[in-house]
Amino acid sequence: MGIYICAIVTKRIPINMKTNSIVLLVFHSLFLFLGESSSASHNGVYVVYMGAADSRNSSLRSDHAHILNLVLRRNDNALVRNYKHGFSGFAARLSKEDAASIAQKPGVVSVFPDPILKLHTTRSWDFLEYNSHVIIDSDRNTLSNSSSSSDIVIGIIDTGIWPEAASFNDKGMDPVPSHWNGTCITSKDFNSSNCNRKLIGARYYPSPGGDDTLASSVRDSVGHGTHTASTAAGSTVSVASYYGLAEGTARGGFPESRLAIYKVCSEFGCTGSSILAAFDDAIADGVDVLSLSLGPSPSFHPDLMTDPIAIGAFHAVERGIMVVCSAGNDGPYPNTVVNAAPWILTVAATTIDRDFQSNVVLGGNKVVKGEAINFSPLSSSPEYPLIYGETVRKSDMYIDEARQCHQDSFDESKVKGKIILCNGESDTLYPPTAIADTVKQAGGLGLVHITPDKNRGVASKYGDFPATTISTKDAPTLLQYVNSTSNPVATILPTVSVINYKPAPMMIYFSSRGPSTLSNNILKPDIAAPGVNILAAWLGNSTEEVPKGKKYSPYNIISGTSMSCPHVSGFAGRLKSLNPTWSASAIRSAIMTSATQINNMKTPITTDSGSLATPYDYGAGFITASGPLQPGLVYETSTVDYLNFLCYIGLNTTSVMVISRTVPTSFSCPKDSSSDLISNINYPSISISDFNKKGGVVNVSRTVTNVGEENEIEYSVAVDAPSGLNVKVIPDKLKFTKTSKTLSYQVIFSLTSTSLKEDLFGSIKWTSDKYTVRSPFVLAK
Known part of the structure; x- marks a missing residue:
């Protein structure tokens, strides 16, 4: 049996390119051709997704065992992976006919060929602090440089790690948290001593074909995973630079956190079956945040039930794990944003100063x-x-x-x-x-x-x-x-x-843009963060040529939404540490509603070509270092919201019941499910598509929860709307009390003209004496 390949060569590999670009272009085209021909004429690896692992319906668990045994009886070597912790299913070598047959069996949500996804590839943290436009009188207002430790575990699903890098030292850290269930898998070049109180977990997933470097070790041979891990959670290193450039103190977004590494990628890409295995293990291991700087090409449009990242992230979020993903490197063109499921925090890239x-x-x-x-x-x-x-x-x-x-x-x-x-x-x-x-x-x-x-x-x-x-x-x-x-x-x-370069931040050209092809009724990306010329840890054996008169640099400077993603992952870990009871959606809301749209010249953020940036470029705006620590109000997006989303995009009640482990027994899809209802999901932003087809008037609702220090507090609304649009918020004041911590409001959008000529952007702000809570909105024609 062969391996099913849908190969996509990374556009921006973060190493020096010595190969002629015409050869690379031909190589890229050849892989795409091979992928297409393989899918048409060869047997390969398929993923069989069967929903929740611990469904209350015991017959579904029996279905999993029955189908898996059926496959194994036909071919002992067919099984590639078995998913049983976070969700149910397996990856196996199947004929096209067997795959089609299995897809029709009870309990099977989807069967799809194993895709290959691509990688999306320190002053930045100082810039986040200096460029914060929300000043709060609080001891928690700045990023910490302490040597203490936290029990928060940030999982990195990427190309592995170079454990000897100084960014992964565990000086001053407490013992490994008792709740940690993970392990460090050893190999000939990675032993148990490579893990420590900082790096507490390390797993790798051999390629289904067993013929590439991914199979041998968790050790990073690309550099990408080491770079992202140190950006998210690297320990503080006082003297770091790239051959003397960008010299200063290097630190991750949450230096006190622990790291768990899941190696699913090589220089040739990342298999979907490995990504799902990493999610499955990470859920069982006990991570708090998952960071993925990888994703599909925008030309490959998997639906939610054939997208490994969307599937794995759903089950992680359902268990309270925050999932942060890069938006992709295919900008500045519209409709290129990936990793756009509503349960994922999707990150765009900007410059720094x-x-x-x-x-x-x-x-x-x-x-x-x-x-x-x-x-x-x-x-x-x-x-x-x-x-x-x-x-x-x-x-x-x-x-x-x-x-x-x-x-x-x-x-x-x-x-x-x-x-x-x-x-x-x-x-x-x-x-x-x-x-x-x-x-x-x-x-x-x-x-x-x-x-x-x-x-x-x-x-x-x-x-x-x-x-x-x-x-x-x-x-x-x-x-x-x-x-x-x-x-x-x-x-x-x-x-x-x-x-102190100005203006900064700017939206960089390569950062993928919205609106999302998954749904125009959810605004993506969600947030923007530093992703250009980022200094972070690198390989200890890189073959990159060392400049004459210089000593080898253990740090590297690279760019991509791959770099912006771990900035947000690290900050999400910090928020989780400070607010252990907050849900993943509360953390996302805090980050989004406190974002800034102003640069260091105190003017609106622009793109690198000089045009004004919009929510299609940066979502809610550029992440700030202080605002998320005390957001005032949060938008809690519940599991039922996500289940309704699945209904709205076309799944039926039976399928939704199989997918979710926490679905209420009384749950059923709304009778009039349609994609238009997605706009009513309790998301921190508002997006409405096809506005002209809806009679020029649309009503949406939102619910906010008071997480501020004050039980008794009143918020007033302020609307920033473009000309030609009326926006009415009911009520226009929200009064929270000790017994009323959650309140709802409605927003009515109506046109003063006959129709939209172009997409419109604006915002709704709830303000008190202490807090400002901003939600962007987009009305698409």
């Missing part, structure tokens, strides 16, 4: 700002010949190819010893690192690369090679100088870290 500048100095000491990470050995004086790529092209190459510095486009005799100016304003095929490799291989001394403004913000890494990128707005200065000077000269300065 640190920039990595590598400037170009022209003859006459004219300075042009550049962005890159390099350790240029060139003189600071502009003494090196500077030429435009199109002037040194081979005679048989198109001028556009030489202008953009494509491979094999140069007459190398004219390139050697010179800094090459390449114009990549319209080049979408070759990334800057590939252009640098081309120039270097042709004998060039350095590279100045003009890149579209929308692609700036992420500093590419070039090692010792003098290379930098400049924006299109600065391009005329360079081009005029090169074209009007008989012997143009320049130099490229080594990178310096610039802090």
Whole structure:
């Protein structure tokens, strides 16, 4: 039997790219082709999902055992994984016909081919504190740097861990919590002593095919998992940097927390069956927060019952575990956000107030700002010949190819010893690192690369090679100088870290955008957090070239929603520690309703292209460090809300009863279930789709719970609505008492015009003398 493959190569692998990008593009296409042909003509691994593991209906448990035994009788080697802790089901090698047959049996919710998901890839915490616009007079107002420990366990489902990294030391921590049920699985390169009072759990899941590096150990061979784990929960390390850049104190969002590692990914991706196994184990182990910086491609649209992350997260949240996921790296295009189930906290990515500048100095000491990470050995004086790529092209190459510095486009005799100016304003095929490799291989001394403004913000890494990128707005200065000077000269300065950079945060181009293809009636992403040029722990054996004169760096700087996700995961762990009785939805609500939409210039947050950001970009806004600690009110999204959501998207009562372990025996799907009702789920944001088709008037309701220190408190409502829209809130005041801690309100949206011409954005704020609780709303035409 073969392995069913739906392969998706990661777009942004957080390592230096030395491979020609055309080869990568062909490789990417080849894997997609192989995936399609495998699904059509080969047997493979299928996931059989059978809902709750401890359903009150004993016949369902019998169904699981019967179907599993049936599979094993046919083929002893068919079983790949068995899910029995957090939910029921298994993964097995099945023929297409057997998979279809099993899907019809009682107790089976869904059967689907095992997909391969992709990875979505320290000043950031200081920036979160400094950029907090909600100031509360409280001892809990800042992030802690103490060496104490907490019993909160943050689980990282990723590529494993490099346990020797300083970020995972357990100095000053108490013994492992008594409630912890997990384990550290050993291997030839990972023994029991690699776990400690910080790293208390480590599991890995061999590939169903048994033929890749994922099978051998929990040790990280990619770096991604180590980076995300240290961002979420790394211990405080006083001196950290990337070869001297971004120097400072490194710490995770919750340094006092414990870590549990679940390795499900290799450099080739993450199998859905392994992700489900990790969720199953994590639920039984006793984690409090789960962080997943991975997900499907936006071109792959699994429904909720065939999406491994959505399935696993549902059962985790049902048991009180917070699940935080990255939104994806396929922006700035709309409808690209993934991990959009309403029980998941979905995180977009922003810049922080640190920039990595590598400037170009022209003859006459004219300075042009550049962005890159390099350790240029060139003189600071502009003494090196500077030429435009199109002037040194081979005679048989198109001028556009030489202008953009494509491979094999140069007459190398004219390139050697010179800094090459390449114009990549319209080049979408070759990334800057590939252009640098081309120039270097042709004998060039350095590279100045003009890149579209929308692609700036992420500093590419070039090692010792003098290379930098400049924006299109600065391009005329360079081009005029090169074209009007008989012997143009320049130099490229080594990178310096610039802090207090403004404006920040900005929404970065790669961060996936809403609205969600899962449902336009739930706003996704939920929140934005730092995800650009983030410094965190790395592998101890990386093959990345060490700059001359430098010692190997145990830290790395990479970007992606993979990096923004653990920022929120760590903060969620802190909130859980301070408020152990809070549900996952209460924690999500606290983070969302206290978010800011203002940058460090005290103006509205923009995208990196300069346009105003909207809730489709950042959800509720940018996470703050102080507001979530005392949110005042929270929106509790109950399990019944989630069950109703399943009804609204088309599942019937029988299926819902099988899926949930806590479903009331009296539960049944509403008779008039429709996707429109999703807008009424008690979510911290409001999203209404197809507004024009609903007669121009829509009424939604919400319920809030007082979690503030005051039993007696009154809130007043304030609405920020665009012109052409009336928003009426009933009542306009909420008076909480000792006996009335939960109150509801209605919102009536109506148009003053005949129809929406474009999607509208606004917010509803409940304010008291001490708290502000903000919910964004979106009305889609």
